[in-house]
Amino acid sequence: METLMSVLIGVLFAIGAYLMLSRNLLKIIMGSSLISHGANLLILTMGGLKKGGAPLLGEGSASYTDPLPQALILTAIVINFALTAFLLVLAYRTYINVGTDDMEQMRSIEDE
Amino acid sequence: MSWLHLLILSPFIYTILIPFLYKSFRRIHTGWFVLPLPLILFACLIKQVKIVAKGSVLSYVARWIPSLGIDFVVYLDGLSLMFGLIITGVGALVVLYSVFYLAKEREALHNFYVYLLLFMGAMLGLVFAENVLVLYLFWELTSISSFLLIAFWYQRKSSCYGAQKAFMITVAGGLAMLAGVLLLANITGTFSIQEMISQFSLIRNNPTFIAAMLLLLLGAFTKSAQFPFHIWLPDAMEAPTPISAYLHSATMVKAGIYLIARFTPIFGGSMLWFWLVTGVGLLTLFWASLVAIRQVDLKAMLAYSTVGQLGLIICLLGIGSAAFYYGTGVTEPLYTTAILAAIFHLVNHSTFKGCLFMVVGIIDHEAGTRDIRRLGGLLNIMPVTFTLAVIGGFAMAGLPPFNGFLSKEMFFTGVLNASQFGIFHLETWGKLIPVVAWIASIFTFVYCLIFVTRPFLGKHHPQKLEKITREAHLGMLISPALLASLVILFFFFPNDLAKYILYPTMAAILPGFTAIDSGLGPIRAWHGWTPELFMTLGVVTAGLVVYFAFRKWPRIIRLPSRFTWNALYDGILEKTEELSGRVTGSYMTGRLRDYLIYIFVGFIILTAGTMVINGSFAFDLTTNSPVLFYEFVLFFVVIGAAVLVLRGRTRLASVVALGVVGYLIAGFYVILRAPDLALTQIVVETVTTVLFLLCLYFLPRWNEEKPEGFRRFDFVIALGVGLTVTSLALAASGNNLFDSISWFYEQAYELAGAKNIVNAILVDFRGFDTMFEILVLCIGGLGVHTLIKLYLEGRKSK
Numbered sequence: 020m021e022t023l024m025s026v027l028i029g030v031l032f033a034i035g036a037y038l039m040l041s042r043n044l045l046k047i048i049m050g051s052s053l054i055s056h057g058a059n060l061l062i063l064t065m066g067g068l069k070k071g072g073a074p075l076l077g078e079g080s081a082s083y084t085d086p087l088p089q090a091l092i093l094t095a096i097v098i099n100f101a102l103t104a105f106l107l108v109l110a111y112r113t114y115i116n117v118g119t120d121d122m123e124q125m126r127s128i129e130d131e
Numbered sequence: 132m133s134w135l136h137l138l139i140l141s142p143f144i145y146t147i148l149i150p151f152l153y154k155s156f157r158r159i160h161t162g163w164f165v166l167p168l169p170l171i172l173f174a175c176l177i178k179q180v181k182i183v184a185k186g187s188v189l190s191y192v193a194r195w196i197p198s199l200g201i202d203f204v205v206y207l208d209g210l211s212l213m214f215g216l217i218i219t220g221v222g223a224l225v226v227l228y229s230v231f232y233l234a235k236e237r238e239a240l241h242n243f244y245v246y247l248l249l250f251m252g253a254m255l256g257l258v259f260a261e262n263v264l265v266l267y268l269f270w271e272l273t274s275i276s277s278f279l280l281i282a283f284w285y286q287r288k289s290s291c292y293g294a295q296k297a298f299m300i301t302v303a304g305g306l307a308m309l310a311g312v313l314l315l316a317n318i319t320g321t322f323s324i325q326e327m328i329s330q331f332s333l334i335r336n337n338p339t340f341i342a343a344m345l346l347l348l349l350g351a352f353t354k355s356a357q358f359p360f361h362i363w364l365p366d367a368m369e370a371p372t373p374i375s376a377y378l379h380s381a382t383m384v385k386a387g388i389y390l391i392a393r394f395t396p397i398f399g400g401s402m403l404w405f406w407l408v409t410g411v412g413l414l415t416l417f418w419a420s421l422v423a424i425r426q427v428d429l430k431a432m433l434a435y436s437t438v439g440q441l442g443l444i445i446c447l448l449g450i451g452s453a454a455f456y457y458g459t460g461v462t463e464p465l466y467t468t469a470i471l472a473a474i475f476h477l478v479n480h481s482t483f484k485g486c487l488f489m490v491v492g493i494i495d496h497e498a499g500t501r502d503i504r505r506l507g508g509l510l511n512i513m514p515v516t517f518t519l520a521v522i523g524g525f526a527m528a529g530l531p532p533f534n535g536f537l538s539k540e541m542f543f544t545g546v547l548n549a550s551q552f553g554i555f556h557l558e559t560w561g562k563l564i565p566v567v568a569w570i571a572s573i574f575t576f577v578y579c580l581i582f583v584t585r586p587f588l589g590k591h592h593p594q595k596l597e598k599i600t601r602e603a604h605l606g607m608l609i610s611p612a613l614l615a616s617l618v619i620l621f622f623f624f625p626n627d628l629a630k631y632i633l634y635p636t637m638a639a640i641l642p643g644f645t646a647i648d649s650g651l652g653p654i655r656a657w658h659g660w661t662p663e664l665f666m667t668l669g670v671v672t673a674g675l676v677v678y679f680a681f682r683k684w685p686r687i688i689r690l691p692s693r694f695t696w697n698a699l700y701d702g703i704l705e706k707t708e709e710l711s712g713r714v715t716g717s718y719m720t721g722r723l724r725d726y727l728i729y730i731f732v733g734f735i736i737l738t739a740g741t742m743v744i745n746g747s748f749a750f751d752l753t754t755n756s757p758v759l760f761y762e763f764v765l766f767f768v769v770i771g772a773a774v775l776v777l778r779g780r781t782r783l784a785s786v787v788a789l790g791v792v793g794y795l796i797a798g799f800y801v802i803l804r805a806p807d808l809a810l811t812q813i814v815v816e817t818v819t820t821v822l823f824l825l826c827l828y829f830l831p832r833w834n835e836e837k838p839e840g841f842r843r844f845d846f847v848i849a850l851g852v853g854l855t856v857t858s859l860a861l862a863a864s865g866n867n868l869f870d871s872i873s874w875f876y877e878q879a880y881e882l883a884g885a886k887n888i889v890n891a892i893l894v895d896f897r898g899f900d901t902m903f904e905i906l907v908l909c910i911g912g913l914g915v916h917t918l919i920k921l922y923l924e925g926r927k928s929k
Contacts, residue, residue: 023766024799025860031792033853034773039727040845041529045830047723049776049789052819056796061856063803065863069756073804074888076880081890084857085873090892092808093903097668100815107826108915113924114830118812122723 024064031057035044044110044120047057060093133191135205138172139259146245153241161240162230169223171250176215183212184631186638186645190261200322206261209635213474214258214382214389216632217481221381222251224610228489229373231607232496243283243371250276254382257478258389262310262322270308271385274301281370292367296700300353300363308350308390314343315397328396328642335401344398347390348407355387355441358415365434372492375430380437380484383387385477388441391448392473392640399455409549412446413608414569415439418573419456424581424681429501432578433484436527439575440480446568447473447542450549452640462644464651465552469545469639471629471651474636476538478628482617483526483535487582491518495585496607498668499597501790503581508591513602515612517587522615528579528674529572529667534621536667537654542568543663569666576674577681625654630637728848735851740861748858751865762802769795782827790820807889 031053038050066088072080074089114120145168153161179189180669188209196202207215226247233240253276256269274297282294303838316322318337319330327334334340351357351703354366356514367379378384398404419439426432451470454461493516495501510517522533529539546568593599658664718729742748772791779785793816800809824895876888876896885891891903 020758020762021864022752022755023758023762025857027766027769028860029853029857030770031773032856033849034777036727036731036852037842037845037849038777040724040731040842040848042724043833045782045826046785049785052789053773053776053792056792057856060796060799063800063805063808063859067655067864068803071804073806074877075806076877076886076888083877085871086876086888086892087871087873089805089808089889090897091812092805092891093889094900096808096811096815097904098907100819101817101908104822105878105911105914107822108918111826111829112918115922120830122184126721130864 020068021064024060024068027059028057028064031060042122044113044122047122048097048110051106052099052103055095059099062088062092062095070101079099132193133205133765133925134175135189135191135207135259136193138175139252139256141172142168142248142255146248146252149242149245149248153244158232160235161244162226165244165248166223166226166230168248169226171427172255173216173219173223176212176219179207179212180216180631181681183207183209183635186635195265198460198632201264202262203265204261204323204753205249205259206325207259208639209632209637210389210392210639211258212424213478213632213636214385215255215478217385218251218254218258218382221377221481221485221614222247224485225377228376228492228607228610229371231369231604232492239283246276246279246283247374247377248385250280254386257386263316263327264322266324267305267309270354270386271302271305273378273386274305274354277301277378277383280374281367283371283374284369285824287369289366290369293363293369297363299704300360300700303352304353304360307346307353309349311343311346311350314339314346316342317324324393329421331397334397337897340401341403341883343499344401344404344407347394348411349406351387351445352411353387354390355384355445356415356438357387357411357445358418358438358444361415361419361435361438362696362700364438365431366433368428368430372430372495375433376485376488376492377432380488381481384437384441384446385444385481388444388448388473388477389444395448395452395640396455396642399452399456405449405452405555406589408452409564410449412442412444413440413476413564415569416446417442417567417571417574420571420578423578424574429494429582429586430488432582433487433491436575436578437480437484439571440476440484440527443542443568444477444480445569446564447476447545450545450564451553451640453549453554454556456552462641465548466613466778467641467644467651468541468548470640470655471633471636472538472541472545474633475541475625475654476535477623477631478632479526479534479538479618481642482614482621483523483533486519486523486611486614486618487527489525489607489614490516493603493607493611497603498600498916499600500595503585505592505595506586507589508587509600510587510706513587514592515602515608519608519611519615520574520583520587522618523611524579524583526618528576529670531656532622533618534625536616537622537625537656539572540658540663540667541654543666545663559725565666569670572666572670573673573677575623576670577677580674580678581681600832615748622656629654644754684912731848731852735855739851739855742858742862747862747866749865750858752861754862754865765795765798765802768797780833782830782833783824786820786823786827790816793819805889807887 035050035053038046038053041047041050061074066085069084071082072078074083074086110120113125117125117129119125145165149161149165152164156164182189192206193205194205203803226244229243229247233243247613250273253269253272257266260266278294278298280715281297284290285294296336312322315327315334318334318339319327321330334343353360353363364384368375370379394542416439419435419442423432423435423439426435447469451473454466454470456462491501493513494506495688498506498509499512500506526533526535529535543565546565550557550563553563591600634644664823700859718725769792772795773786775788776785779788793812797812797816798811800806876892879885879888879891879895883891883895885895
């Protein structure tokens with residue numbers, strides 16, 4: 020399972036990085052979104068997979084999966100949500116102001 | 132905290148009040164509010180004079196950073212007390228003078244007095260600090276306040292240039308000094324100056340002795356404007372004249388002298404120290420007096436003369452350092468006269484040079500210019516100012532009955548003594564010292580004469596001046612008059628000054644020194660037909676010859692402007708700026724893509740590189756947990772959806788595919804025993820997808836005919852990132868360097884009363900983290916809100 024996840028994480032990172040290097044504003048945001056999915060899975064994988072039951076006491080499990088990575092990821096998901104929302108609004112404002120979503124064309128526009 | 136700490140900190144505390152006082156009482160000059168502070172501080176310090184003169188030393192400790200051995204220790208001995216008196220005494224006079232010099236209607240007085248108080252506090256801290264790091268802190272603070280004060284009239288380009296130059300040179304020197312004192316601290320294992328002094332033999336035998344000495348001297352020479360770092364001082368004259376009188380002649384530029392005096396017990400006795408300090412001082416004296424005589428701006432002339440006089444004092448300290456050749460310092464007059472002369476001249480210089488600067492300020496204020504080619508005949512208009520100029524000028528020239536005469540004679544004694552030491556090759560080269568000193572004194576005499584005669588004698592040309600000249604306001608004359616009376620007072624009562632100020636200061640520099648068995652006779656104006664007297668007479672005669680010859684011979688020794696130190700400084704500055712501009716411009720392209728490439732490539736190199744170095748590529752796959760069939764299916768669907776995000780022809784397809792990836796990852800969370808994550812992921816993914824779709828409405832369609840082609844370079848980087856992360860994940864799951872700490876959280880029920888461990892971690896164990904996470908979310912929300920709202924409002928107002 021760990022090997023499988025490692026490959027999946029790698030694919031998510033690679034596609035995310037490729038998208039982020041694009042010229043299109045929306046693709047850059049999508050890329051960052053994919054990379055954060057990959058990062059979350061990476062944290063989870065590093066903590067070990069399926070080592071026990073879900074970290075809920077009173078379910079009668081003999082052992083539990085490491086709860087610490089899960090707590091970290093929970094925070095990361097929420098923060099990432101804020102980041103994505105902000106980026107999207109930023110993209111919207113940028114497009115309204117400069118009239119393009121192409122990073123290369125944006126460069127040639129002088130600062131106001 | 133002690134009264135001495137409070138004394139140092141009081142100017143800083145007082146600065147807080149200044150803006151309010153300025154705003155509330157616009158009709159009263161802010162200077163009147165500032166004036167009491169230096170007066171009170173001066174009175175506090177005067178009270179200590181008798182105690183210190185008896186030989187006692189005060190020291191107080193305030194804990195600051197005990198874990199690093201940095202304590203705010205203050206130390207009151209003769210040396211620091213003398214400086215403290217000059218700082219507060221001249222400070223009070225300068226504040227009084229500035230009240231009449233700076234018009235309250237036009238100038239930003241609150242800024243001026245805040246900077247001035249900042250400087251006063253920093254300078255007091257500098258001289259009373261016993262810890263080298265505290266000393267360094269205040270040292271740089273004086274540079275900063277000096278920068279602010281020089282650039283007080285920041286609308287002028289020359290002010291900014293002068294301020295920057297002063298800052299660059301003094302701060303660079305300050306950093307060198309920091310390195311020097313750190314070396315000393317490394318050798319001795321303490322930051323305390325007194326403890327360093329007690330371990331001087333340890334320092335002298337250390338291989339880094341010379342490096343520490345050179346670095347420390349670099350700090351002292353830059354601060355005290357010694358050759359070739361003197362170039363900042365003439366440009367610093369762009370500051371308002373009260374500041375020039377205070378910082379750039381009486382106090383801050385003497386910080387270098389203070390440093391040399393303070394560290395003489397450590398470095399004194401070394402031949403390199405002797406020749407460097409003496410040589411640089413003498414060279415500066417010679418060079419500056421030569422340059423000073425061809426200045427046409429009175430303030431520039433005083434600036435060069437200050438440089439020269441500082442050189443003189445430093446040269447004397449260098450000669451006096453030979454006393455340490457025999458261990459902890461001998462106290463025979465042969466050696467100590469030079470140190471006494473240095474301190475005496477330092478005090479005298481503060482009086483007469485302060486007076487002269489204020490005279491220039493008066494001329495500038497009343498006549499509207501400082502150019503001696505336009506001035507003349509002011510004697511009849513400003514008789515009081517002329518009298519003050521004569522007192523100050525002749526004191527600087529070394530004539531009786533002014534204090535400069537005494538210290539100048541003593542200076543000659545000091546340099547004549549140097550050739551009798553019989554160490555450091557002085558028997559051969561020592562003869563040179565009095566000769567150079569004598570020639571420099573001739574030029575000093577000449578520029579003093581020019582200063583006194585050119586603006587005041589000759590014919591008055593009102594048409595060359597912008598305003599009608601009259602005698603200055605009485606208030607402006609008080610401060611220079613007080614300094615001038617000190618000039619005369621010190622001439623007639625030098626031994627009282629010596630008893631209370633000069634000898635205690637010497638005792639601080641020379642540990643074994645006591646006034647009673649020093650062997651130094653009383654300071655006398657008349658001491659027979661001695662070589663010193665003949666030297667003075669020679670100076671006067673030769674000076675008068677040069678003065679009259681010079682009038683007909685105006686342009687001697689003029690270096691081509693390309694070869695001056697200033698040109699070197701400007702050149703270095705220009706080249707550095709150009710180079711840094713080019714280097715920064717080469718990678719700061721303003722293109723997001725480039726920055727992301729730096730990040731990705733940096734990530735690959737650092738992560739993969741570390742793994743290669745540590746040999747972490749040995750994967751251990753045996754601990755893998757088993758994979759079920761539907762997990763395989765999920766795996767391929769996620770990869771397929773991710774590829775679809777990449778290959779999507781339309782925006783909608785990509786956004787939907789991104790949503791699919793998100794939901795399927797929630798599925799993985801379910802499989803991987805993380806129910807909380809799965810729930811959160813589903814909620815967040817839903818909102819995110821809606822947001823994406825909302826954005827699609829506003830953003831333009833993708834060009835479906837001409838999609839972005841395959842980018843090979845980006846593909847390589849992306850592949851590198853993917854492979855690095857995969858190997859990182861594999862290495863991490865195969866290696867177990869530390870035991871898990873999660874067993875602690877499994878006691879969630881006992882400790883927090885919660886059955887859901889993840890929730891307990893978030894809201895209980897790491898509650899603060901969650902609170903800050905919410906804060907981040909709030910800030911993000913505010914950002915979103917602002918971006919939209921500002922745009923809508925902007926559109927409405929249009």
